[in-house]
Amino acid sequence: MQDFGKVAVLMGGFSSEREVSLDSGAAIVAALQSKGIDAHPFDPKETPLHELKARGFQTAFNILHGTYGEDGTVQGALELLGIPYTGSGVMASAVGMDKYRCKLIWQALGLPVPEFAVLREDSDFDAVERGLGLPMFVKPAAEGSSVGVVKVKEAGRLKEVYNSLKHLHGEIIAERFIGGGEYSCPVINGEGYPAIRIIPATEFYDYEAKYTRDDTVYRCPADLSEADETLMRSLSVRAAQAIGAEGVSRVDFLKDTDGKLYLLEINTLPGMTSHSLVPKSAAQTGLSFADLCVEILKTAHVG
Ligand SMILES: Nc1ncnc2c1ncn2[C@@H]1O[C@H](COP(=O)(O)OP(=O)(O)O)[C@@H](O)[C@H]1O
Ligand SMILES: [Mg+2]
The missing domain is CATH 3.40.50.20 (Rossmann fold)
Incomplete structure (x- = not known):
């Protein structure tokens, strides 16, 4: 060794x-x-x-x-x-933390992201609501753990939601609701790993579902067709490459009710507890937690 x-x-x-x-x-x-x-x-x-x-x-x-x-x-x-x-260097880490700038890069490369709008003080909130439809998701670009993520269901409430979130980090973005399921796919050293289906018992994958409840269901292998599994892995690799991510990252996806896949966000430093998603996925390929840690350590570098 x-x-x-x-x-x-x-x-x-x-x-x-x-x-x-x-x-x-x-x-x-x-x-x-x-x-x-x-x-x-x-x-x-x-x-x-x-x-x-x-x-x-x-x-x-x-x-x-x-x-x-x-x-x-x-x-x-x-x-x-x-x-x-x-793991990732300075730039990929910084971009990965900023959902707005990350989306701009993915969009520029033709990768599928849910339609979105940046909300500002002087936005035409009614026009954004008509454009994206209801329900929609509103979130700060630079938080995590579902902090400040709001599902807006009633007409005319967008400005009020914006006002309640504008003190949080990063731009406030409104996003089209994508309602056919949630997935996550690790990228380890440039290779896509088995996708995981996430089924929260709550209305969406909020803070509680992530950290405090024990009824969130994780399925690996996921319920995807072989073609979609392959597509998701290749989209993950391209999404990570697009921002220059290195080592291990985890790309989160949404599927719409017609089966189309969208990139939700990238996590350049995913959790590594024994019950975290990346180790679950790696285990599917026969890679043990200890071997995974050694593989990650091998990629340590400067410059
Ligand atoms: N456009 C969307 N359509 C459907 N669900 C969404 C959408 N955006 C966010 N969500 C739900 O909110 C959760 C948290 O949003 P996300 O953008 O991943 O923020 P965070 O960085 O806090 O995890 C997602 O895991 C998903 O359940
Ligand atoms: Mg998330």
Whole structure:
């Protein structure tokens, strides 16, 4: 096995997803150690990142979610420190965090995204409502975990919803409702992995369905035809490539009632707890959690 030296698993951090990150990190440390790798937890909230070198770390496995973790800032710091790290670099991380700019890139390449409009103070809210129809989804471009995601069902309410969300991060976007099912597809080192069907018991895949309820159903293999499975994997690879994502990412999809697939968003630092989606999908191909962690570690790089 390649010698990775002393490996810091970057976990915890400053974002609201700190707890999820600590869960993922603990699972990764144990997995790497089980493979004989000298891996240790490293929480930048407790120890400043610039201590990595002084403490003898040679490689970083990044599993910090959210702000200062998957948005390009930690990646930039690691570049300056010259410590090889796993996953996407500065630009792909930053673009992946911004749903609006991500959509612009995908659209420019002809990839399918749900029709959308950016809402501003002076938008013609009635025109947007007529254009996208009801129900529609309204969301901030730079949050996550379904924070600020609203399904608007009644006519004439769009401006009020915009006003309640405009303090959140990023542009506020209104999106056509795509109602035929939700899927997610990992990309690992440029290759599409088995899609997962997500069936929330709530009206949509909201914060509760993601983190607190235990009745969300995940199906892998998903319920797609062979042709759609192949299409979804190839769209995932192209969507990740489009923003320059590296290592592991996870591309989320919606299917409409006619069966057409749409890109919903990309996650450049997906969760890695033992029950997270990426490990579930990898397991379908015979890749164990520990082997998956080693595969990811192999991609650590700077520059
Ligand atoms: N256009 C849409 N049509 C149908 N459902 C949507 C749409 N946009 C968002 N949703 C629902 O809201 C959830 C959260 O939205 P998403 O854009 O993925 O934000 P987040 O980054 O917070 O996960 C999705 O998983 C899906 O269930
Ligand atoms: Mg999402």
